[in-house]
Amino acid sequence: MAKSTKNVFDMTLFKRLLQFIKPYKWVFFSTLVFVVGLAVFGALRPWVLQQAIDNHVVVKDYNGFMFYIIVMFVLLVLEVTTQLLFIYYASWLGQSVVKDIRVKLYEHMLSFRMKYFDNSSVGVLITRAVTDMERIADIFGQGLFMIFSDILKMAVVAGFMLFLNWKLCLIAFVTMPIVLYATKIFQRYMKRAFEEVRTEVSNLNSFVQERVTGMKILQLFTREETEYKKFKAINERHKKGWLKTVWYNSIFFPIADFLSSITLGTIIWVGGFMVVNTKTASIGDLTAFIMYIPMLFRPLNQIANKFNTLQMGMVAADRVFKVLDTTSQIDDTGTKIASHFKGNIGFKDVHFSYVEDEEVLKSISLDVKTGQTIAIVGSTGAGKSTIINLLNRFYDIQKGSICIDNVDIKELTLKSLRAQIAVVLQDVFLFADTILNNITLKNPDISEAEVQQAAKDIGIHDFIMSLPNNYHYNVKERGVMLSSGQRQLISFLRAYVTNPSILVLDEATSSVDSYSEQLIQDATDKITRGRTSIVIAHRLATIQKADQIIVMDSGRIVEQGTHNELLKKQDGYYRNLYEVQFLKEEVA
Template sequence: MEEIKDKKAFDLSLFKRLLQFIKPYKWVFIGTLIFAIGLALFGALRPYILQVAIDEHVAVNHYDGFMFYVVAMIVLLVLEVVSQLLFIYYASWLGQSVVKDIRVKLYQHMLSFRMKYFDNSSVGVLITRAVTDMERIADIFGEGLFMIFSDVLKMAVVGGFMVWMNWKLSLIVFVTLPIMLFATKIFQKYMKRAFEEVRNEVSNLNSFVQERVTGMKILQLFTREDTEYKKFKIINERHKKGWLKTVWYNSIFFAVAELLGALTLGAVIWAGGFMVLDSANAVSLGDLTAYIMFIPMMFRPLNQIANKFNTLQMGMVAADRVFKVLDTTSHIDDTGNRVASQFKGDIEFNNVHFSYVKDEEVLKGVSFDVSSGQTIAIVGATGAGKSTVINLLNRFYDIQQGSICIDQVNIKELTLKSLRAQIAVVLQDVFLFADTIFNNITLKNPDITEAQVEQAAKDIGIHDFIMSLPGGYHYNVKERGVMLSSGQRQLISFLRAYVTNPSILILDEATSSVDNHSEQLIQNATDRITKNRTSIVIAHRLATVKKADNIIVMQAGYIVEQGTHKQLLKKKDGYYKNLYEVQFMKEVVV
């Protein structure tokens, strides 16, 4: 089916879907069509007025009333210019308005995607869909749809005037039109394929550049600049070849179109000249002059239709890609009808099975309970399933078997917004936006004041550090927080979680990338904010979990041990005891 669709020169069903977004702007749409009609009529009338002026005045040396036609030509020209100005402006305005609505819908749709979609999707491709492809869709209206309508209408009006004025000369012009239409159809077919190739290469190029710029530090650390440069040259070369293919098709078509236009004009002048001399053919000098003006009006729009059809098809290709994202059903079912106003904090995992990839289970029947106000720790080797527990509690993914309950309520019965609003998470990989520290902490939540943020910062001991920065809480950390150290970014992330006053606090490797001083700050703050609040701590560094009420030890998707720090150390050859000895016995020796 996909191959059949690609062979179509124009996808009518896709176009109809796109037109649905015009409904809110139907009066602008109608007005633009009216301006297009005016543009065609005023343009076609000028040669006719010129023909009358020449035959009735110039040819017979009778100039009484001649100024009327001069004024009429000027008025028609002004009306044509005004119609063209309004037509182009409102066509472009409509295109940008429609794209604004589609982009908002696309972004809202992307915000609701489950994490699995982003795990399997290229960020560069998604950016292309939301930015570059949107501009191509805008061109459908600004340079494609209405322009084609205007050109077709102008050709129809001009053709009508030509037949009405002199059918013999019109016959010479119309003989070449089937050849031109056939060439246009072939041209559209090949350009459709070429534009599809171009869009693929644009997506590949955007994705490649975005990933390499983001990971530039790694490339330079491992001296991969030359290798990545060579890869970029290959991708860029494919991108160039894709565009050159469209240029080649354009070059052939427009050369053929110009040749046909010139031959037609020459044939009309040659035949018309003889007809003017032969009074029996009833072709006047005014007719011949008008036809010299009519022929470019007939052929230039035909050339432009092909060019605008290129724009239309490129926009249609982009629309098809955008609609594929909009049609993607990769959402967590937010069918819960219970709103969690405030959790008490009892958590229950009951025989939970989960896999990111089918038949490759990450959690294999995990069960544990957390009582309200308790602090539990989850430890284990990389890949044991620790972070997966957190992802499932927040419903970033849905489990395949078992149940997860908070306060004896299955989390699937709760609305996603209310569930996640009660859970604060501090991740190992801190993400900060290119904005102020204050906005990164509050995420522009109007309910959190600057005074609250300052007080929270004082509570966990980082107020002085923030105030030491230029602008304090209004210091811009730039993209991904590059103006701060890893430890400073972690502290900001910790403050971001703390200031929301969550019912459940999760620290996912929150101290893995901070120095000893920052870790002590976070540890002191942890002791403060976990008091009487359900907390889950995931850590490799066991110093951060020694005070936990219960420690869950995971291995390969199973819970292999549970207990307090002291209880687990008493287990002979226990997994936790081995971890502890590896991390701490060396420190004792030192």
């Protein structure tokens, strides 16, 4: 951060941004042509007026004067037309570049491993993909080309002023260095202010997103007042960040206007003296200079203002590129495509930790045969769900190997691996979309007829048909229009229709009512028949029919066997779990 603050403009970052212009070269160069046209047409009008006054108005040649009026009108039309094309194509280019960067950013984020999302704020990522992108678009629409246009206009205007009367021009040039120096200082402070603003915007977005998502928890635990105070503090920092930019603007622009007015007044005073007494300037010269001074100084103000926009865009681009430069992908170097698994799963001496030197799994070894239903039980934090994450390669192990059908999963492409494994999670996530789209996830290979047949197979077709618009019922964000049990059933159907080689049920019945649980149990018997299945559950009554039960504790397998075999072990871990849970159910 210190480096970016020290440098007013990061040329390396800017060059990288320009790489995204390559597909739109013709628009870029056309816009540059419009910029040149704006500068030339604008600077020609005062010169034409000077010619009209000195050559025709002063000598009272009104016929020739009308010709210059027509020329000025034509120049004005050309300037307006050029400005229209310039604004449109500059903005078009900005939005096209941002579209490409946003697509690249989203594609990049889709490949991130789960660890990245574990350590990143959702609000910050949303800011990068949405708000920061708009700031990047402004670099082209309101920043880069505008600055180039203003600089070119100033150069052309200065050339015309020197050509008309170099003595009057010197008056303007005396104050120019002062304005340029003030602009340089202004830009330096504005960059710092905008970096602070972007940080506070990210913090604000993150805070609001998390609190809105968790509003139910806040209200249940009466944390409204506390969170309100936190929000006020964050909002206050956000306001102070913006007020710094307002303060710098309020200092710079009045100074620039003051110097412009002083320069204009001096030119009128000196120029008037030269017209009346020394005859070294004409009325036309003085009139042209009165028009040129605002054209010379206004771009300076605009450059400073547009540089603000450019700085905000550059800060946003720096943040976006940092995400793009993040290497948090699972290495998808596998070349084998898994078209269908028989279902043999093998863990051999697997060690894994989310945080370095804090192992979650310790020397895990297990074998699952084709068509078997394996249950994994244990207390919270024992490592049950971690096994599922590793099987899908959401994380990579530090030691050991995981094989399916005697092939290391690292040798398989990620897409084909995950396509053969269906997972039903305890925390069901549904999108703000129809039930049909939440089941198929818009997979064109799964028809509505197939979904309906699958729903009939597991007994939830009638429930879906009872909803308004049945399979096209919009469940809203996170499926709030459905009960937890209904959401779980939809999630189960989502896994079922993919016809997976391996089925994973991660606490799939832990949050459903008795009726929904019975539906899922009936469907489980159907879908697991002849298919390798892994069931993770706290409720031991749901896994008694499993071919093998794996008991875990503190990242290790402590017991293994069938339900009846494990119950026979005196003071066994599984037997203790079962008896405690059975007693609780008896008391209930």
